[in-house]
Amino acid sequence: MSWINTVNVEQAEGRLKKLYKLVMRPDGDVDNILKLHSLRPHSLEGHMALYKNVLHHYGNSIPTSFLEALGVLVSWLNSCEYCFIHHYEGMAKQVKDRDRAEQIKAAIEADQAEQAFEGKEKAAIVYARKLTVTPKDMVEGDVIALRDAGYDDGEILEINQVVAYFGYANRTILGLGGSTKGDLLGHSPNKSEDPNDWSHSSPD
Amino acid sequence: MSWITTILASNAQGRLAESYRGLVRPNGEVANILSIHSLRPHTLEGHLALYKATLGHGSNSLPRQLIESVAIYVSALNGCSYCVRHHFDDLREILKDDGMADDCFVALTTDTLETAFDGGELAALRYARKLTVSPANMVENDLHEMRESGFGDGEILEINQAACYTAYANRTVLGLGVTLHGEQRY
Numbered sequence: 001m002s003w004i005n006t007v008n009v010e011q012a013e014g015r016l017k018k019l020y021k022l023v024m025r026p027d028g029d030v031d032n033i034l035k036l037h038s039l040r041p042h043s044l045e046g047h048m049a050l051y052k053n054v055l056h057h058y059g060n061s062i063p064t065s066f067l068e069a070l071g072v073l074v075s076w077l078n079s080c081e082y083c084f085i086h087h088y089e090g091m092a093k094q095v096k097d098r099d100r101a102e103q104i105k106a107a108i109e110a111d112q113a114e115q116a117f118e119g120k121e122k123a124a125i126v127y128a129r130k131l132t133v134t135p136k137d138m139v140e141g142d143v144i145a146l147r148d149a150g151y152d153d154g155e156i157l158e159i160n161q162v163v164a165y166f167g168y169a170n171r172t173i174l175g176l177g178g179s180t181k182g183d184l185l186g187h188s189p190n191k192s193e194d195p196n197d198w199s200h201s202s203p204d
Numbered sequence: 205m206s207w208i209t210t211i212l213a214s215n216a217q218g219r220l221a222e223s224y225r226g227l228v229r230p231n232g233e234v235a236n237i238l239s240i241h242s243l244r245p246h247t248l249e250g251h252l253a254l255y256k257a258t259l260g261h262g263s264n265s266l267p268r269q270l271i272e273s274v275a276i277y278v279s280a281l282n283g284c285s286y287c288v289r290h291h292f293d294d295l296r297e298i299l300k301d302d303g304m305a306d307d308c309f310v311a312l313t314t315d316t317l318e319t320a321f322d323g324g325e326l327a328a329l330r331y332a333r334k335l336t337v338s339p340a341n342m343v344e345n346d347l348h349e350m351r352e353s354g355f356g357d358g359e360i361l362e363i364n365q366a367a368c369y370t371a372y373a374n375r376t377v378l379g380l381g382v383t384l385h386g387e388q389r390y
Contacts, residue, residue, distance in 0.1 A: 003344045004357035031209070039358035043333065043365045046257025050372070053250035060244070131379045136283025138378045143207040153208040154243035161247050164375035168254070171368040174342045175335045176361065186345030195246065 003177035007038035016041040022198040023048060025187045031200065032183055033082065033169070036176050047172070048189070048198050054158075054165045056192045062158050064192065065094035069104055070128050070162045076108050077132045081115060083180050089186030091204045102136035123149035128163045207381035210244035220245045227252075235325065236382045237286065251376070258369040264362050269298050270325055273367045274332045277312045278370035281336045286377045286384060287370065288313060297299075324353030332367040 002007055009030055012020050019041055020030050037044035054060075064112060068091035075083035092101035107116035113125045123146050146156045172178070187200040205348035213233050215223050220268045227234045259271055272295040279287035296305040311320035317329050327349035334346055350360055376382070 042257045042261050046254040049253030050250035054245040057246050059246045123339050132253045140207045143256045160379045164372045167375050168368045168372035174339045
């Protein structure tokens with residue numbers, strides 16, 4: 001399941017057991033990416049706090065469906081199959097239109113993600129790709145392009161944070177050999193109105 | 205100071221003022237990497253939670269100097285001079301030996317690790333390098349050297365998380381143009 005030891009829900013004790021309860025799916029299990037943290041429960045807490053606030057928080061103004069699409073793109077660019085599959089399912093449930101979701105996926109897999117979007121979202125795709133692949137080449141013009149396309153500074157921050165978060169999450173998986181085996185796809189801590197609710201469920 | 209609008213500690217109100225509390229430095233301001241979050245204070249909370257859980261946590265078993273060295277090295281590889289500077293300040297404080305700190309700095313920022321590191325530290329830094337530069341190519345064998353040097357799985361996780369957090373922090377800085385400008389060094 002992964003390259004380092006992890007602790008199953010049934011064996012978890014103490015702090016880990018408490019954290020597992022907070023992030024549990026309806027079937028009583030926990031996603032593998034979260035189990036990767038089991039030998040250092042505090043790192044699971046840090047991961048969830050960032051994940052929840054960046055992707056599923058009422059204070060964000062960009063639709064979750066598009067933030068998820070950026071996550072799918074970044075995960076594909078980093079070849080993180082685990083995050084790609086999970087967040088594709090998450091995005092598809094938020095988009096509520098399988099054909100549209102498939103269209104976005106096909107464009108990402110053809111390395112032409114821009115083609116599936118219009119207007120300012122096209123600009124966000126360009127920014128996300130550059131920040132993922134060549135972070136040291138970023139220039140102010142990359143942010144100006146987002147502003148010119150119609151995003152305000154708070155929204156630019158949201159886009160940046162999603163891309164940066166996936167730089168973290170993808171490497172957690174890729175560096176420790178996480179796989180989707182045994183996972184239920186498309187579950188997320190999607191109760192955006194409550195930042196302290198980390199429970200994973202399917203939005204539909 | 206950055207490419208997007210930020211709010212100074214002296215102008216912060218409500219939730220942001222609350223988030224800034226405890227982070228204000230002697231000059232009355234917070235570090236630019238923190239104020240960059242000011243338009244979405246909840247992202248500052250997420251950032252701090254991850255930072256504390258990866259780099260500054262008392263439950264980590266590896267020495268902090270190794271964790272900070274990973275952060276400096278990853279930042280250097282990503283071309284993030286802001287993060288290199290901050291983590292080097294932390295390393296210097298931990299080591300309390302400026303000569304040794306300078307040797308580490310040169311080794312980490314000129315990618316000549318062997319001049320200052322060996323054994324498990326060298327293995328950990330090599331792992332962090334590959335994870336930063338070519339994450340798609342990671343294989344199970346990349347953990348081998350760390351294991352041979354006596355690292356347990358929990359310690360490998362600590363190294364992984366330090367490198368991953370830095371990938372996030374570097375992109376926050378590089379993608380929004382955060383600089384040291386206006387920060388009073390101490």
